[in-house]
Amino acid sequence: xxxxxxxxxxxxxxxxxxxxxxxxxxxxxxxxxxxxxxxxxxxxxxxxxxxxxxxxxxxxxxxxxxxxxxxxxxxxxxxxxxxxxxxxxxxxxxxxxxxxxxxxxxxxxxxxxxxxxxxxxxxxxxxxxxxxxxxxxxxxxxxxxxxxxxxxxxxxxxxxxxxxxxxxxxxxxxxxxxxxxxxxxxxxx
Amino acid sequence: xxxxxxxxxxxxxxxxxxxxxxxxxxxxxxxxxxxxxxxxxxxxxxxxxxxxxxxxxxxxxxxxxxxxxxxxxxxxxxxxxxxxxxxxxxxxxxxxxxxxxxxxxxxxxxxxxxxxxxxxxxxxxxxxxxxxxxxxxxxxxxxxxxxxxxxxxxxxxxxxxxxxxxxxxxxxxxxxxxxxxxxxxxxxx
Numbered sequence: 001x002x003x004x005x006x007x008x009x010x011x012x013x014x015x016x017x018x019x020x021x022x023x024x025x026x027x028x029x030x031x032x033x034x035x036x037x038x039x040x041x042x043x044x045x046x047x048x049x050x051x052x053x054x055x056x057x058x059x060x061x062x063x064x065x066x067x068x069x070x071x072x073x074x075x076x077x078x079x080x081x082x083x084x085x086x087x088x089x090x091x092x093x094x095x096x097x098x099x100x101x102x103x104x105x106x107x108x109x110x111x112x113x114x115x116x117x118x119x120x121x122x123x124x125x126x127x128x129x130x131x132x133x134x135x136x137x138x139x140x141x142x143x144x145x146x147x148x149x150x151x152x153x154x155x156x157x158x159x160x161x162x163x164x165x166x167x168x169x170x171x172x173x174x175x176x177x178x179x180x181x182x183x184x185x186x187x188x189x
Numbered sequence: 190x191x192x193x194x195x196x197x198x199x200x201x202x203x204x205x206x207x208x209x210x211x212x213x214x215x216x217x218x219x220x221x222x223x224x225x226x227x228x229x230x231x232x233x234x235x236x237x238x239x240x241x242x243x244x245x246x247x248x249x250x251x252x253x254x255x256x257x258x259x260x261x262x263x264x265x266x267x268x269x270x271x272x273x274x275x276x277x278x279x280x281x282x283x284x285x286x287x288x289x290x291x292x293x294x295x296x297x298x299x300x301x302x303x304x305x306x307x308x309x310x311x312x313x314x315x316x317x318x319x320x321x322x323x324x325x326x327x328x329x330x331x332x333x334x335x336x337x338x339x340x341x342x343x344x345x346x347x348x349x350x351x352x353x354x355x356x357x358x359x360x361x362x363x364x365x366x367x368x369x370x371x372x373x374x375x376x377x378x
Contacts, residue, residue, distance in 0.1 A: 055335030077266025089278020146244030
């Protein structure tokens with residue numbers, strides 16, 4: 001069972017080491033982990049830009065995967081990393097099982113309110129640009145939370161220490177364990 | 190030709206009016222616009238949560254669409270709205286043509302540097318969490334920019350006035366016009 005490992009982990013200074021640890025944990029739970037950093041991109045490939053080569057390699061990996069585990073920890077704002085979310089959408093579009101965790105256990109609304117410029121009027125929260133803020137007790141935008149819940153895989157909320165937001169693997173391991181159980185049960189049916 | 194209209198527009202105080210204007214512009218360019226706010230969600234539907242009903246209605250609309258136009262204007266941070274990006278990933282996973290615009294013409298790197306806490310060392314930009322910042326002259330994460338460029342539809346950058354960031358439709362109309370030309374040319378081949 002090949003599992004695509006998506007997350008802002010690829011931006012960490014020790015991304016390669018984190019990818020290796022995630023793949024070891026995958027093996028322990030019976031999965032083959034596919035970490036995007038694996039992609040050997042040949043910068044000299046016929047003049048194709050490096051970012052296009054990385055995109056194509058990751059998209060091919062997502063198509064090859066049997067399922068995915070997504071790190072939805074908020075990244076540079078109250079929501080998840082958009083690269084990770086793009087990949088989640090792709091996997092859902094392809095009809096494959098997706099599992100997810102976040103290292104911040106709060107609701108989206110609490111994080112946006114934490115920015116300090118929201119107001120509540122006529123039953124709706126609005127941010128400083130007067131854009132409404134969803135109030136469904138979700139970790140992020142409803143398209144993300146509901147897509148996962150609709151597959152029977154609600155997002156796992158893990159409270160990582162503040163200084164370990166991006167490299168604590170406790171939430172990842174809970175998610176991996178849940179994925180292994182869920183997929184084993186599905187295969188047995 | 191049915192075009193799914195994704196964007197943080199749904200969070201505007203006058204979302205319904207904006208949706209109507211977008212659909213009128215679509216009709217002018219020969220498209221049928223599908224705006225997510227159209228979804229009549231029955232809150233009393235058998236105890237299913239409202240957010241799940243909205244998700245299912247939007248996902249069904251994406252599956253019914255022939256193509257999509259995505260508003261990738263930065264939202265609550267340096268990147269696009271994650272709901273919009275999820276839907277973009279889904280449409281790409283489904284193999285349909287996607288077009289996109291942003292009302293902020295800057296590169297992602299410039300916006301992250303604008304946060305004031307980045308540093309450059311060993312050839313890499315890093316933010317205040319030491320997470321690397323992509324430097325490919327893209328408007329956003331490479332998965333987004335490269336996916337669109339790979340379809341031959343680079344993201345259209347439109348400089349909207351600061352106070353019209355979310356309701357200026359100039360970028361949308363440029364994108365719509367480009368989509369109409371591109372799809373007409375493709376159909377003629």
